[in-house]
Amino acid sequence: MTREVVAKASEVAPGTSKVVTVKGREIGLFNLDGDYFALANRCPHAGGPLCQGRIVALVQSDEPGHYRLARPGEFLRCPWHGWEFDIRTGQSWCDPNSTRARAFKVSVEPGATLVKGPYVAETFAVSVEEDYLVIELAG
Amino acid sequence: MNVPLRQASPALGLTIVDCDIHPAYRSPKDLHPFLPARWREHMAMFGEHLRQGLSGQLAWPRMMASGMRLDAFPNEGPPGSDLALMRRQHLDANGVECGMLMQLSKGGMEERNLDFAAALSRAVNDWQVEAWVKPEPRLRAGIVVPQEDADFAVEEIERRAGDPAFVQILISPRSSDPLGHRRYWPIYEAAQRCRRPIALHVQGFSGGHASTGSGWPTYYLQEHYATTTGMQTTVMNLVFEGVFERFPGLNVVLIEGGFTWAPALGWRMDKHWRRMRAEVPHLKRPPSEYLREHCWFTTQPIEEPDDPKHLAEVIEWIGWDRVMFSTDYPHWDFDHPQQAFKFPLTEEQKRKVFRDNAKALYGLP
Numbered sequence: 001m002t003r004e005v006v007a008k009a010s011e012v013a014p015g016t017s018k019v020v021t022v023k024g025r026e027i028g029l030f031n032l033d034g035d036y037f038a039l040a041n042r043c044p045h046a047g048g049p050l051c052q053g054r055i056v057a058l059v060q061s062d063e064p065g066h067y068r069l070a071r072p073g074e075f076l077r078c079p080w081h082g083w084e085f086d087i088r089t090g091q092s093w094c095d096p097n098s099t100r101a102r103a104f105k106v107s108v109e110p111g112a113t114l115v116k117g118p119y120v121a122e123t124f125a126v127s128v129e130e131d132y133l134v135i136e137l138a139g
Numbered sequence: 140m141n142v143p144l145r146q147a148s149p150a151l152g153l154t155i156v157d158c159d160i161h162p163a164y165r166s167p168k169d170l171h172p173f174l175p176a177r178w179r180e181h182m183a184m185f186g187e188h189l190r191q192g193l194s195g196q197l198a199w200p201r202m203m204a205s206g207m208r209l210d211a212f213p214n215e216g217p218p219g220s221d222l223a224l225m226r227r228q229h230l231d232a233n234g235v236e237c238g239m240l241m242q243l244s245k246g247g248m249e250e251r252n253l254d255f256a257a258a259l260s261r262a263v264n265d266w267q268v269e270a271w272v273k274p275e276p277r278l279r280a281g282i283v284v285p286q287e288d289a290d291f292a293v294e295e296i297e298r299r300a301g302d303p304a305f306v307q308i309l310i311s312p313r314s315s316d317p318l319g320h321r322r323y324w325p326i327y328e329a330a331q332r333c334r335r336p337i338a339l340h341v342q343g344f345s346g347g348h349a350s351t352g353s354g355w356p357t358y359y360l361q362e363h364y365a366t367t368t369g370m371q372t373t374v375m376n377l378v379f380e381g382v383f384e385r386f387p388g389l390n391v392v393l394i395e396g397g398f399t400w401a402p403a404l405g406w407r408m409d410k411h412w413r414r415m416r417a418e419v420p421h422l423k424r425p426p427s428e429y430l431r432e433h434c435w436f437t438t439q440p441i442e443e444p445d446d447p448k449h450l451a452e453v454i455e456w457i458g459w460d461r462v463m464f465s466t467d468y469p470h471w472d473f474d475h476p477q478q479a480f481k482f483p484l485t486e487e488q489k490r491k492v493f494r495d496n497a498k499a500l501y502g503l504p
Contacts (some may be wrong), residue, residue, distance in 0.1 A: 052210050
């Protein structure tokens with residue numbers, strides 16, 4: 001397990017996302033009202049660049065003619081075939097049991113902690129005044 | 140001069156032929172250099188006249204961004220209009236050795252004014268060569284002709300037949316009459332004579348017909364399915380009208396209309412033919428034999444059965460030499476060459492589906 005500093009927290013505003021490259025892997029960072037999540041930028045259905053998709057709500061219906069929008073801003077729709085994934089878990093909505101986008105654990109760390117180590121930002125200098133997003137990578 | 144890349148798609152280990160790529164105009168003005176002034180003015184003043192209401196508009200709202208991959212928009216112009224992006228994102232990235240252009244709009248297939256249709260057909264064919272095949276020799280054009288004007292269509296086919304840039308003939312499967320009708324036979328005769336397959340790509344424009352046999356459905360999801368039933372009725376019609384009996388050298392490519400229905404259609408046609416053969420005595424063999432002999436199927440959008448191996452059984456029936464890989468780039472339902480098949484193909488099957496079947500059919504080097 002390695003931990004990587006990947007972005008300033010302020011770079012990913014609520015409701016937005018940012019794709020970063022970490023050790024050759026593209027990973028999308030998401031901010032849901034202050035909670036941060038990270039998904040691999042690769043759709044488990046057919047390999048599309050998942051994190052370039054639109055952030056959407058889940059349209060639900062109990063019967064024909066009635067619908068509602070649930071969990072606005074919490075789903076990601078693949079830019080190729082439109083499969084919907086739960087940003088919080090990477091779980092596919094239409095095939096929840098066997099299709100899941102790779103999710104990474106994200107934490108927010110103050111720069112003051114990070115400059116002491118042991119974590120090293122790959123591509124930028126860490127400053128003590130900022131908060132940073134740190135993700136955990138297996139291996 | 141760009142040197143064609145011959146780099147294999149990494150996971151497949153071979154270069155591929157993509158049988159369905161959609162080029163687009165940066166703007167309708169791209170056609171102007173190829174249209175006589177008379178028709179440029181007509182286009183500006185009257186526009187086109189499609190055989191449906193909602194002229195200039197598709198009958199259903201499209202999935203995603205106007206039916207396009209969200210990541211396929213160039214800085215300027217619509218997806219499919221930027222050759223550099225197409226190269227980077229698709230031709231180079233996926234090891235495409237040859238790509239078949241499917242130019243479906245503004246080629247006159249839907250135009251009711253047949254003189255304008257002829258001008259559009261000629262312009263679109265010139266445009267394919269100048270804007271695409273010359274700058275990118277990996278691409279191949281299709282001779283787009285208005286099927287409702289068979290005389291002109293034959294003239295245009297013969298005009299292009301000596302040009303290796305054109306490998307097939309595009310007409311609409313949503314024609315005024317079902318395509319087996321004899322009014323279209325001169326086109327098939329020309330196709331046979333020029334040794335070019337007829338390419339039938341599912342059409343977003345309705346041809347004036349409801350998209351299903353039971354009328355106009357509500358959702359794009361339904362229309363998307365209806366393309367497969369429409370393709371079946373087209374095949375059924377070509378078979379029973381005797382087109383393949385009359386033109387034994389004619390080959391038909393069915394593009395984007397699915398293929399898993401082929402066995403069921405074959406079984407059903409054969410069963411009823413045994414009972415009602417006397418109605419169509421011009422058929423000398425069970426109908427499914429014409430289907431299997433004369434029809435080629437492109438894969439996208441590939442079906443995704445619960446058990447992926449069911450797809451292999453279907454292809455077994457159709458024949459591994461009749462199925463050709465396609466992506467539909469840059470449309471939203473693009474199939475990726477490394478992801479489309481969810482079961483392992485043998486090396487031979489891979490070579491056939493991803494490359495060799497298309498090379499054999501189109502006579503590619």
